[in-house]
Amino acid sequence: MSHLVPNIAQFQYHKEELAAFIHFGPNTFHNVEWGEHYGNMSVKDVFPLKSKVDVEPLMATLQEAGFKKVIVTAKHHDGFAIWRSRFTDYEIGHTDYQNGQGDVLADISAAATKYGLAMGLYLSPWDIHEKSYGYYDQDGNPLVGEDGIPLLGRTWEEVEQLDAADYNTFYLHQLEEILSNPCYGCNGRFTEIWLDGAKGTGAAAQRYKLDQWIATIQRYQGRQAGYDTDALLFGAGPYTTVRWIGNESGFAHETTWAPARLVYDDSGIAMDIDTNMHDHYSQGYPTGDVWTVPEADARITSGWFWGPNKKRPKPLSELTEIYLRSVGHGATLLLNIPLNDQGKVDQDILDRIREFGCVLQTTFTTNLAHGAKLDTDSSYKQGLENLLDEHPWTHWSPGESETEAVLTLDFGKQTSFDIVSIEEAIQEGQKICQYQVDISLNQKDWYLMEKGTTIGAKRLIAQHGTQARFVKIWVKAAGEAPLLNRIGVYRAAPDFQVNTTSSSRITKLPLMLGEICSGQMRQLKVQGSHVRIMGESGLSKGTLDLVMDNQALETLDYDAISEGCRTLFDWSLTDTKQHTLAVGLEEKDLPYVYLLVYAAGSYIEFDQSHYSLAAGETVSLVVRRVGASNQYSEVWVENNPGSAVQGDYDTSVAGRYVFEVGESERQILVKTTSQLQEKGSRYFTLNLVGEKGAQLGACSQVMVTIQS
Numbered sequence: 001m002s003h004l005v006p007n008i009a010q011f012q013y014h015k016e017e018l019a020a021f022i023h024f025g026p027n028t029f030h031n032v033e034w035g036e037h038y039g040n041m042s043v044k045d046v047f048p049l050k051s052k053v054d055v056e057p058l059m060a061t062l063q064e065a066g067f068k069k070v071i072v073t074a075k076h077h078d079g080f081a082i083w084r085s086r087f088t089d090y091e092i093g094h095t096d097y098q099n100g101q102g103d104v105l106a107d108i109s110a111a112a113t114k115y116g117l118a119m120g121l122y123l124s125p126w127d128i129h130e131k132s133y134g135y136y137d138q139d140g141n142p143l144v145g146e147d148g149i150p151l152l153g154r155t156w157e158e159v160e161q162l163d164a165a166d167y168n169t170f171y172l173h174q175l176e177e178i179l180s181n182p183c184y185g186c187n188g189r190f191t192e193i194w195l196d197g198a199k200g201t202g203a204a205a206q207r208y209k210l211d212q213w214i215a216t217i218q219r220y221q222g223r224q225a226g227y228d229t230d231a232l233l234f235g236a237g238p239y240t241t242v243r244w245i246g247n248e249s250g251f252a253h254e255t256t257w258a259p260a261r262l263v264y265d266d267s268g269i270a271m272d273i274d275t276n277m278h279d280h281y282s283q284g285y286p287t288g289d290v291w292t293v294p295e296a297d298a299r300i301t302s303g304w305f306w307g308p309n310k311k312r313p314k315p316l317s318e319l320t321e322i323y324l325r326s327v328g329h330g331a332t333l334l335l336n337i338p339l340n341d342q343g344k345v346d347q348d349i350l351d352r353i354r355e356f357g358c359v360l361q362t363t364f365t366t367n368l369a370h371g372a373k374l375d376t377d378s379s380y381k382q383g384l385e386n387l388l389d390e391h392p393w394t395h396w397s398p399g400e401s402e403t404e405a406v407l408t409l410d411f412g413k414q415t416s417f418d419i420v421s422i423e424e425a426i427q428e429g430q431k432i433c434q435y436q437v438d439i440s441l442n443q444k445d446w447y448l449m450e451k452g453t454t455i456g457a458k459r460l461i462a463q464h465g466t467q468a469r470f471v472k473i474w475v476k477a478a479g480e481a482p483l484l485n486r487i488g489v490y491r492a493a494p495d496f497q498v499n500t501t502s503s504s505r506i507t508k509l510p511l512m513l514g515e516i517c518s519g520q521m522r523q524l525k526v527q528g529s530h531v532r533i534m535g536e537s538g539l540s541k542g543t544l545d546l547v548m549d550n551q552a553l554e555t556l557d558y559d560a561i562s563e564g565c566r567t568l569f570d571w572s573l574t575d576t577k578q579h580t581l582a583v584g585l586e587e588k589d590l591p592y593v594y595l596l597v598y599a600a601g602s603y604i605e606f607d608q609s610h611y612s613l614a615a616g617e618t619v620s621l622v623v624r625r626v627g628a629s630n631q632y633s634e635v636w637v638e639n640n641p642g643s644a645v646q647g648d649y650d651t652s653v654a655g656r657y658v659f660e661v662g663e664s665e666r667q668i669l670v671k672t673t674s675q676l677q678e679k680g681s682r683y684f685t686l687n688l689v690g691e692k693g694a695q696l697g698a699c700s701q702v703m704v705t706i707q708s
Helices: 008-016 026-032 056-065 106-114 156-162 167-179 210-221 316-326 347-364 384-388
Strands: 018-022 069-075 116-124 192-194 232-234 240-246 259-266 270-274 293-301 332-336 373-376 405-425 432-440 444-454 458-475 485-489 506-510 520-524 530-536 541-548 553-558 565-572 579-585 595-596 602-606 608-613 618-627 633-641 653-658 665-672 682-692 702-705
Touching: 008 232, 008 293, 008 332, 056 116, 056 347, 106 116, 116 167, 167 210, 192 347, 192 485, 192 595, 192 618, 232 240, 270 485, 293 316, 316 332, 316 347, 316 565, 332 553, 373 384, 384 541, 444 458, 485 682, 541 565, 553 565, 602 633, 608 618, 618 633, 618 702, 653 665
Parallel strands: 018 069, 018 332, 069 116, 116 192, 192 232, 240 293, 293 332, 608 702
Antiparallel strands: 259 270, 373 405, 405 458, 405 485, 432 444, 432 458, 506 595, 520 579, 530 565, 530 595, 541 553, 541 579, 602 618, 618 665, 633 653, 633 682, 682 702
16 A cells, blocks of 8 residues: 655645635636637637626635635636736736726635635636647747647757747746735735646647746745645646545545556656556546545536526435545545626525535534444454544544454434544555445344445545444555544535435335345335436346335346446336335345335436447537426526537537427537547536526436547
8 A cells, every 4th residue: 555645735725625716707708618719809808807706705704604715817719818917918917807907816815814715726728829838939930739749850859049039038927926925815825726627629739838837836825835735736737735636526435545656758757747548537546646635526506617508506305426436435525606797696506506515514513422332353452432533633543453343333323414424534544455344233133334445535435324323434555554633424414415316206116136035035115207217337237136015027147237227127106005015136235226216296308318329429418307208398508618618519508408398308409529638538517507497307417529
């Protein structure tokens, strides 16, 4: 296992868990999501806001909700500077913002400082507007081809000598004027610098001099400037200390390690980091060269920038799922909250942030483990109380020669809870490679709650309505003793959705097939209009026997599921009476099967959660109506660009879809382009929102992967 440890700034970010992203700029006013060149449009039209931004309500709400940091897009790919810059006319001082005297970055900094929120700086290296970006001679002739290779056989040294204007110097000047100005940042400090790695078509020719940029950053914001720690760095090649999680859904992989490996060129110089990226997840490595904080970025709306068709906040159930799959998988959560075209945050969004914070605080305020008896099978029992204190630095471990440990909590009586939390003592490194949580009423019959791999900063094991007197936690490290910082058991707040669907009228019941003995059936009471058995990715081959009211329905023989979820069995109930469903199986290892019971009514949902197609292909996505179809219904489909960008697919799929009386299915045609804007497979998601005349069903989001 890795003997790497986080530095103080990284450790603090792990413990803080929550940060906010603020996207605001020209794209806000033009309903654009990604890099955009605004052509000959005057800078006053590019950024038309005249009144001062009002961000104090946002900062107050973030502070109340438990967020510790805000990262601001001072310059996005369009190149517009929201601060007063001496090095370009494409900046806030050349607009009518506060009569040409305003400074958005200073205004946001003042509000963050007032409410004690640390600040991060997003300064896009890619600049569509700046003429010095790329390599051109005095006559405007390109020195580098679209493939990023110097033309006419020149060396890179020759290209840089002939380059009429050096973009690296331009970017360095912008860094310096922000980082050296005490009006910017929280009390003049930025704790994280975000260097977005995105580049558009033909922009790959520009090479960044990261060593100069990083030296400048730390000279003004690191130890050289008298601070206790250097600034955290995102997207900084071999200097990276905070890494992208690999997707923009806010999900970290089930296996997430903090260490990453350096990538060297032929001369032995470190050029980048390898974060073990697979299937849109950067999983890290058990052993590596550098500690990186896994940062999961997500959006509270469907887009990064505000827009009239992308301003609806995600439901609370989706935000709590994001929390469980980011912070609960050992990552930090960076949640984007956009300002609108009035320089404010919509009240609906502020309310949702407040609700999100309240749900988290209500859920995790009372640790039920404090009232339980804690014991271990280890020969070393001293210091067990450290696992129940609130100090981030304390820890417990078994004897030095013990690579495994079992901890048992005894509540003294049957207790209801929803979440078990385990935190590793990462100040000593990330070492745990396996864990398992079991529950029991009598300490004889044990039932699996969850098993997995990494713990890291935090692992949250969630199962709604768990009843047990005993909780047993087993952890294992490879070749050395595991170290734990804290354990906890919690009841989820009523609005904290654990193992549920997007509709409160759809009951999701894990079948817990591992509890069924051979030759026996598990019985469930079901009442509603529609019943469905679902299987998720990770499911092996197996056979299910289904019996309804003592009459055999079907013996289900199914194959493994590699991606998304799939309907294994689907049927409608002819009445609303209570029925008895019995489920049996031949194989034991089937933890990813669950039952959905739809109450009477009408539901709109996607037919599956994942589609995959090649670049240039077209696919028809199916949106179906389940249950009653005797009235008019409609739903909005929102587009959520993930790693796919404008130009990779037709984004006009977003919009309103109508179900007339009697209609039960609609088709959404998704077209992709033959040439992706960036190499490798890309993905985006579509979400169902704003339903009318129906509720959202079990599958309200679909991921579409475009294979390169």
